Amino acid sequence: MAIDTMRPCGDYRTSYRADQTIFDTRLTFAFIVGGIILLALAPLVLSNYYLSLMIQIGYLGIAALGLNILVGFSGQISIGHAVFFGFGGFASAFLAEHGVPVPIAIVLAGLWTTAVGLLFGLPATRVKGLYLAIATLAAQFILQDFFVRAAWFTGGSSGAVAAPFTILGFDMSGDTRYFYVVLVFVVVMYLFAANLMRTRDGRALIAVRDHYLSAEMMGVNLAKYRTMAFGISSFYAGIGGALYAHYIGYMSVEGLDILFSIQFLAMIIIGGLGSIMGSLLGTIFMVLLPELTGALAGILQGSAIDRALHLKDGITYMREMLIGATIILFLIFEPDGLAHRWKQIKAYWKLYPFSY
Amino acid sequence: MSTGKRPGASIADSSLLNVDGISLRFGGLKALSNVGFSVRSGELFSVIGPNGAGKTSLLNCISGRYSPQEGRIAFDGQDITRLKPNKRAAAGIGRTFQNLALFHHMSVLDNIMVGRHHLLKNNLFTGAIYWIGGAQKEELEHRKAVEDVIDFLEIQHVRKATAGTLSYGLRKRVELARAVALQPKLILLDEPMAGMNLEEKEDMARYIVDLNEEWGMTIIMIEHDMGVVMDISHRVMVLDFGRKIAEGLPAEVLANPNVRKAYLGEEDLVVEDGPVLQAVSA
Ligand SMILES: Nc1ncnc2c1ncn2[C@@H]1O[C@H](COP(=O)(O)OP(=O)(O)OP(=O)(O)O)[C@@H](O)[C@H]1O
Numbered sequence: 001m002a003i004d005t006m007r008p009c010g011d012y013r014t015s016y017r018a019d020q021t022i023f024d025t026r027l028t029f030a031f032i033v034g035g036i037i038l039l040a041l042a043p044l045v046l047s048n049y050y051l052s053l054m055i056q057i058g059y060l061g062i063a064a065l066g067l068n069i070l071v072g073f074s075g076q077i078s079i080g081h082a083v084f085f086g087f088g089g090f091a092s093a094f095l096a097e098h099g100v101p102v103p104i105a106i107v108l109a110g111l112w113t114t115a116v117g118l119l120f121g122l123p124a125t126r127v128k129g130l131y132l133a134i135a136t137l138a139a140q141f142i143l144q145d146f147f148v149r150a151a152w153f154t155g156g157s158s159g160a161v162a163a164p165f166t167i168l169g170f171d172m173s174g175d176t177r178y179f180y181v182v183l184v185f186v187v188v189m190y191l192f193a194a195n196l197m198r199t200r201d202g203r204a205l206i207a208v209r210d211h212y213l214s215a216e217m218m219g220v221n222l223a224k225y226r227t228m229a230f231g232i233s234s235f236y237a238g239i240g241g242a243l244y245a246h247y248i249g250y251m252s253v254e255g256l257d258i259l260f261s262i263q264f265l266a267m268i269i270i271g272g273l274g275s276i277m278g279s280l281l282g283t284i285f286m287v288l289l290p291e292l293t294g295a296l297a298g299i300l301q302g303s304a305i306d307r308a309l310h311l312k313d314g315i316t317y318m319r320e321m322l323i324g325a326t327i328i329l330f331l332i333f334e335p336d337g338l339a340h341r342w343k344q345i346k347a348y349w350k351l352y353p354f355s356y
Numbered sequence: 357m358s359t360g361k362r363p364g365a366s367i368a369d370s371s372l373l374n375v376d377g378i379s380l381r382f383g384g385l386k387a388l389s390n391v392g393f394s395v396r397s398g399e400l401f402s403v404i405g406p407n408g409a410g411k412t413s414l415l416n417c418i419s420g421r422y423s424p425q426e427g428r429i430a431f432d433g434q435d436i437t438r439l440k441p442n443k444r445a446a447a448g449i450g451r452t453f454q455n456l457a458l459f460h461h462m463s464v465l466d467n468i469m470v471g472r473h474h475l476l477k478n479n480l481f482t483g484a485i486y487w488i489g490g491a492q493k494e495e496l497e498h499r500k501a502v503e504d505v506i507d508f509l510e511i512q513h514v515r516k517a518t519a520g521t522l523s524y525g526l527r528k529r530v531e532l533a534r535a536v537a538l539q540p541k542l543i544l545l546d547e548p549m550a551g552m553n554l555e556e557k558e559d560m561a562r563y564i565v566d567l568n569e570e571w572g573m574t575i576i577m578i579e580h581d582m583g584v585v586m587d588i589s590h591r592v593m594v595l596d597f598g599r600k601i602a603e604g605l606p607a608e609v610l611a612n613p614n615v616r617k618a619y620l621g622e623e624d625l626v627v628e629d630g631p632v633l634q635a636v637s638a
């Protein structure tokens with residue numbers, strides 16, 4: 001029989017509770033917990049440069065997970081994820097400026113972004129596919145325009161100052177400390193998502209994606225879950241954006257463009273649509289990609305290729321082209337994303353040396 | 357057995373479903389014309405008819421996928437003619453589909469757990485904090501109920517498999533399991549045995565009879581296999597070109613000249629000494 005789990009043989013469950021865990025084996029659990037402990041030790045050994053990359057992976061990874069819940073799990077689309085990321089950043093900066101403690105401001109900003117996301121998700125109750133894509137594109141442009149105009153909220157073209165992250169009077173800014181802030185948010189947000197997907201509402205989201213007609217016959221309210229997916233997605237984007245704002249200390253409308261939205265899509269396509277860990281893997285990939293191109297350009301410096309392509313001036317273009325090429329290559333050769341590859345490697349090692 | 361009085365089933369006097377003169381049009385095409393019938397609580401009621409007769413359309417009207425332009429449908433004392441499909445599931449109507457409609461990328465277990473949707477109370481917020489707030493406890497309780505259904509339909513060996521990877525016969529069974537997990541009062545089966553081999557058909561017939569007799573579910577079944585229909589149904593209704601042309605005990609329906617005429621030229625209903633009657637008397 002086609003049993004599609006990749007659990008080692010002989011690993012039987014003796015209770016439903018043990019059978020419903022997020023981590024499919026004790027080894028995975030140990031691996032994840034060990035990974036988090038290792039990460040917690042990272043600031044002791046890593047330079048600020050690497051910490052800043054990891055912080056970037058953290059806040060972008062949270063936002064990417066949100067987009068994956070919308071696109072990968074509920075089967076809808078958004079080409080405007082960046083503006084919700086941005087909204088979270090502005091909202092948190094705004095709240096902090098009005099006296100709300102930053103940790104609370106971040107959470108409230110997430111909720112505020114949720115409300116906005118729900119509003120822009122309303123078309124999802126009526127339209128699907130290409131039409132929905134266009135509707136979210138409208139969100140991208142409307143909110144981008146709003147950010148420029150609403151100076152009271154965003155500081156207009158000069159941007160908004162975002163207060164440093166302090167908790168109970170203790171300053172958590174600076175790469176070393178902020179790393180822990182982001183780590184806690186990443187762990188909590190990823191656990192929330194993993195739990196959601198093994199309970200009622202998460203299953204309903206996936207059911208709507210896989211077969212909406214029969215989902216409805218099973219008692220699932222389509223309009224509710226389609227909009228809910230937009231709400232959850234915006235919540236994650238908002239939290240990610242808020243973490244970004246308080247990290248940089250400043251939030252501006254610059255960079256919240258459609259290219260940024262497409263990069264979020266690239267993260268989840270590369271990582272694996274409908275995979276929680278894939279969202280993180282894809283983010284890691286996308287954050288490291290420019291590092292790679294930079295390094296590559298460095299190596300090629302002075303060579304014939306460099307002279308022909310003017311790598312130094314063209315590096316930003318090269319990066320964008322590389323992102324595009326990577327998306328296409330993944331869609332063709334690895335449509336299930338890095339997460340799928342990861343699963344196979346895991347399964348191989350678990351069965352080692354008896355892999356078959 | 358063709359008398360329709362199977363031992364074991366307890367049929368109430370009151371009707372559970374009342375379909376009153378419904379008509380359904382698609383543009384110029386009349387898929388259903390003034391169809392009316394009642395199904396009593398505890399009955400196994402079959403709907404037969406040639407291809408394109410409107411059988412699936414009728415189920416779709418009952419489950420809420422289509423809205424008839426005329427007529428009323430009452431279920432369990434409530435007018436459901438305009439009720440949304442998801443509300444009908446909660447009211448106690450479950451169904452399977454003629455063309456498989458599983459959630460392909462979900463595990464068999466999760467597919468069936470979706471059937472519990474209207475019975476579960478945990479939500480986005482309590483679900484996210486799984487361990488605190490009772491979601492875990494509730495999920496595990498319902499997991500137990502789902503395991504009973506899995507045992508009943510003998511699909512334990514594939515419970516963790518991805519639904520889309522299963523064989524056709526197994527998928528049909530998982531679909532039935534998902535509908536049963538809803539704990540419906542009325543279950544609508546659209547050709548549950550289509551495309552199955554003899555052995556799979558026999559299993560499926562047994563599950564359906566058990567659902568009716570032991571689980572006490574009222575069943576409306578569309579099926580082309582006359583042997584099975586005549587064998588396990590309490591009553592049969594015949595549709596032809598969207599019209600009801602007969603309704604009654606299996607033997608009565610089989611003897612009805614209109615039914616014979618509708619099926620003339622169709623090989624699956626061979627009357628008199630053909631395979632159908634043999635199957636019935638077997
Ligand atoms: N959504 C639809 N749009 C247009 N016509 C439809 C639609 N659904 C059904 N029909 C038409 O209604 C008629 C009845 O179809 P229905 O599927 O109910 O038949 P059926 O009795 O289930 O047939 P079969 O035994 O082949 O499953 C057919 O002529 C069909 O083409």
Ligand SMILES: [Mg+2]
Nearest residue numbers: 411412413454
């Ligand atoms: Mg049909």
